[in-house]
Every structure is written in structure tokens, then in C-alpha cells.
Amino acid sequence: MPSSFVLCAHIITLQGSPTVAAADRALREFPDGAIVVDGRGRILDVGSRDQVRIPDGALIEDYRGLFLVPGFVDTHIHFPQVYLRDCYGGGSLLHWLEQWVFPGEAALADRRIAKAAAQDFVHALARAGTTTALIFGSQFTVAQEALYEELRRHGLRAVVGRTLMTHGPKAAAPLLTTLDEGLALCREEIAAIHPNSEAERDSLLRAAIIPRFALSLDARGFAKLGEFYAEQHERGVHFTTHLSENAEGPTGEVATVKKRFRVANYLDVYDGRIGTGRGRPSLLGERSTFAHAVHTTTQERKRLAKAGCSVAHCPSSQLFLGSGTMPWRKISEAGITIGAGSDVGAGDSFSIPTVLNAAWKVHMSAADRVTLSPASLLHLGTLGGAQALRLSDRIGTLEAGKDADFVLLDPRSDELLAKRLEATAGLPAAQARNQRLFALLMGGPRVHSTWVQGRRVPVTIP
Numbered sequence: 001m002p003s004s005f006v007l008c009a010h011i012i013t014l015q016g017s018p019t020v021a022a023a024d025r026a027l028r029e030f031p032d033g034a035i036v037v038d039g040r041g042r043i044l045d046v047g048s049r050d051q052v053r054i055p056d057g058a059l060i061e062d063y064r065g066l067f068l069v070p071g072f073v074d075t076h077i078h079f080p081q082v083y084l085r086d087c088y089g090g091g092s093l094l095h096w097l098e099q100w101v102f103p104g105e106a107a108l109a110d111r112r113i114a115k116a117a118a119q120d121f122v123h124a125l126a127r128a129g130t131t132t133a134l135i136f137g138s139q140f141t142v143a144q145e146a147l148y149e150e151l152r153r154h155g156l157r158a159v160v161g162r163t164l165m166t167h168g169p170k171a172a173a174p175l176l177t178t179l180d181e182g183l184a185l186c187r188e189e190i191a192a193i194h195p196n197s198e199a200e201r202d203s204l205l206r207a208a209i210i211p212r213f214a215l216s217l218d219a220r221g222f223a224k225l226g227e228f229y230a231e232q233h234e235r236g237v238h239f240t241t242h243l244s245e246n247a248e249g250p251t252g253e254v255a256t257v258k259k260r261f262r263v264a265n266y267l268d269v270y271d272g273r274i275g276t277g278r279g280r281p282s283l284l285g286e287r288s289t290f291a292h293a294v295h296t297t298t299q300e301r302k303r304l305a306k307a308g309c310s311v312a313h314c315p316s317s318q319l320f321l322g323s324g325t326m327p328w329r330k331i332s333e334a335g336i337t338i339g340a341g342s343d344v345g346a347g348d349s350f351s352i353p354t355v356l357n358a359a360w361k362v363h364m365s366a367a368d369r370v371t372l373s374p375a376s377l378l379h380l381g382t383l384g385g386a387q388a389l390r391l392s393d394r395i396g397t398l399e400a401g402k403d404a405d406f407v408l409l410d411p412r413s414d415e416l417l418a419k420r421l422e423a424t425a426g427l428p429a430a431q432a433r434n435q436r437l438f439a440l441l442m443g444g445p446r447v448h449s450t451w452v453q454g455r456r457v458p459v460t461i462p
């Protein structure tokens with residue numbers, strides 16, 4: 001068994017299991033800190049360097065001058081869109097999908113392209129400091145196999161599944177399967193990657209059932225999917241999809257969904273409430289994550305909260321497609337857990353700190369103005385994502401007993417940021433701590449290295 005080790009760095013983390021509203025009280029900082037990790041990748045101790053318990057023979061690595069924070073959790077990202085960032089065509093989600101995304105995702109049918117895409121995607125996550133991601137996969141088995149191979153080879157943590165589509169416009173034709181084919185392929189992938197027992201609980205991969213969005217299946221498809229999910233969710237299989245993202249006029253996403261399924265609310269499609277099929281199995285549950293939720297109603301938010309669902313908040317993507325702003329106050333006050341999502345490729349960066357930067361700005365400028373504190377931003381990018389994915393017993397904070405998933409950030413690579421951080425030395429303690437964390441997250445410092453379960457992810461960071 002590999003031996004235990006210690007990293008010395010400036011540590012910032014939340015502690016315990018606070019909601020985002022209580023994050024400020026849970027913030028901890030150890031400027032001359034150390035994290036002690038055992039041979040299995042679990043945290044033994046975290047604290048000030050002169051106070052942590054260091055086992056005999058532990059290797060000590062000195063990273064003083066660098067910041068060590070929990071690994072970032074990306075609760076919404078699309079693997080087949082790794083090359084589809086910055087595609088021109090704003091304002092209409094449906095138009096953007098047809099013009100760019102469906103043809104772009106179809107390219108992954110080619111084994112060579114799929115392999116390169118999987119490697120580039122996993123490298124981009126690791127270089128951004130993302131240690132865990134909820135990933136919409138490809139429709140092609142060859143691409144899914146390449147993705148699993150790269151995730152395993154690099155040791156990243158992921159909840160992942162193929163993106164299921166049985167219906168779509170002409171441009172989506174190469175991505176479509178029949179319902180039976182699609183469910184059979186989902187079943188195979190779940191069997192291949194999802195932990196089967198407690199003995200496999202250290203496994204870094206978990207499976208998700210992922211219809212792209214409401215317009216990708218028909219009413220019969222959602223009924224069948226509900227039955228499939230009912231079979232699988234006892235095993236801990238996740239569910240994710242998009243919800244009420246873009247409301248661009250009478251031909252936009254939200255209006256089209258309501259018209260096609262004849263439902264009062266978008267959420268009805270996922271909640272077993274289509275037409276005469278009311279009462280069918282719901283796709284809402286404790287491991288169900290809905291991306292965006294920008295145009296949700298009070299009633300939908302109540303149902304999401306009651307079922308224990310979470311929301312993947314993707315402000316960069318919402319800005320890019322002109323989708324509006326997720327109503328932070330209404331979603332959080334409803335009791336729904338919120339994680340951050342890059343939503344690459346509508347999101348234009350893999351970096352969760354860049355997403356947090358966007359979140360801070362859009363909510364300051366929204367009608368229900370909210371000023372997110374530095375600790376709330378850290379929560380959104382780390383613990384909130386872990387809570388959303390029901391993984392907060394393992395990850396999300398740096399505490400004894402959890403897995404050692406963290407990222408080292410190097411502010412020295414940005415001279416102005418380094419000077420801003422230095423200038424906090426003369427401030428009162430709490431103000432200095434908040435300012436350091438805020439500058440670190442908003443400024444997007446260079447990732448030095450990314451660590452999952454105590455192992456450094458093998459990727460060159462330029």
C-alpha cells in the first residue's frame with residue numbers, strides 16, 4: 001500500500017454540511033496549513049501545520065505559497081461539445097442546437113475523433129481544477145468507451161451516462177435511437193460503470209440516466225423512462241436533464257414543450273404528469289439534478305424541493321444563449337440545493353471559478369438582487385455540487401474521513417493577483433480572509449495541480 005503523505009499550503013475550505021445560506025459560518029482558513037492523506041486517498045487530518053497529526057514515515061511535500069482548496073464540482077457539462085464552445089448564434093437555444101450542436105455531436109461517431117475528444121475533454125476538466133463532474137455523454141458507444149477509458153486513466157470522479165434522444169429535428173438524425181435501443185444501451189453502461197456493492201464504494205464513476213431535454217423523447221418515451229428509472233434508482237443511479245432553460249417567444253423551448261406535451265408546467269413532463277398518463281413514475285428524486293431552471297414557477301420549485309432534487313446553475317451558459325438568470329433567491333429559499341455547472345459548450349469556459357465569477361455578477365444585477373458572499377461562492381463551486389450529487393459524505397470539503405479531492409492554485413503566475421493577495425495582510429482577520437477567497441475565485445488563478453482520492457491527476461498544465 002502506498003504510504004501516507006502531507007501537503008503544506010495555504011488551505012481554505014468549508015467545514016461540516018452547511019446550506020449555502022449558512023456557508024459564511026463554516027469557512028475555515030489555515031494560512032500555514034497542512035493536509036494529511038493516507039495510502040487509500042482519505043484525509044486523516046487538516047489544519048495548521050504545527051497542529052496536524054503526522055504519521056511516522058509520511059512523505060512531506062512543501063507547497064507553501066500556493067492555495068489548496070476542495071476540488072471544484074461541475075454539475076453540468078456536455079462531453080460531445082468539447083469542441084463546440086464559442087459557436088456564434090445567440091438568443092435561441094433551439095436554433096443553436098440545430099445549427100451547431102447536433103452536427104458537432106454527430107462527429108463523435110468517428111472512433112479517431114471520439115478518442116481525441118475524450119482525451120481533450122478530460123484534460124480540460126483536470127486543467128480547470130474540476131475533480132468531479134456530472135457529464136452528459138455521447139450517443140455513440142465508441143465515444144462513451146473512449147470517455148470511460150480517459151476518466152479511468154486520469155482518475156477523475158464523474159457521474160455520467162449517454163445522452164438519450166429518440167426525437168429531434170433533421171440535424172439531430174445521426175444522434176437518434178429507438179427507445180428500446182436507447183434504454184438497452186443505458187442499461188449496458190450502468191452495468192459497466194456503476195458500483196454494484198458497498199465493496200465498490202471507492203469507485204470514482206457513477207451512472208446517470210440522461211434524456212437530453214423534454215423535446216428529445218415523446219410521451220411514451222418518458223413513461224418508459226420513468227419505469228426504467230424506478231428500477232435503477234434504488235441502486236443509486238442518478239438522473240439529470242435540462243429544465244426550463246430558454247423562453248425565447250412562442251417558438252422557444254419552454255413554449256414548445258408546453259405545447260407539444262399539453263402540460264401546464266415544463267416539469268410535468270419529467271414528473272409523470274403528461275396528458276392521460278398522469279400518475280406514471282416520476283423522474284424526480286434525491287439524485288435528480290436539473291440544469292438551468294431559469295423559468296420555473298413557484299409550484300415547480302415546490303415539487304423539486306419536496307422530491308429532494310437539485311439544480312445545476314450555469315450562469316455563463318445562460319448569458320451566452322441569452323436564456324435569462326436563474327432566480328437565485330426563489331430557488332435557494334425553496335430549499336433546493338444548487339451546484340455550479342459550466343455547461344460547456346453553451347458555457348464558454350471549463351473553469352468553475354469563471355462560472356462563480358459570472359454568478360456573482362448576474363445575481364448582483366438581477367431584479368431580486370443578491371450579493372453572494374465569498375463563502376457562498378466557494379459553496380456553490382464545491383460543497384453545493386457535492387450535496388447536489390449526494391456525494392458530500394465523500395467530497396466537497398477538506399475534513400478527516402473524506403476523500404482527498406483538492407486543487408492547488410498558484411497565484412504567483414498572475415503578478416497582479418499575487419499583489420492583491422499580499423495587500424490583504426494589513427486588513428482585519430475576517431475581512432482579509434474573505435478578500436483572499438474572493439480574489440482567488442474571481443481572479444481565476446492558474447491551477448497548479450488537481451488531486452482526486454489522494455492522487456495527482458496526470459495531466460500537463462501549461
Ligand SMILES: [Zn+2]
Pocket residue numbers: 076078242291343
Ligand atoms: Zn446543457
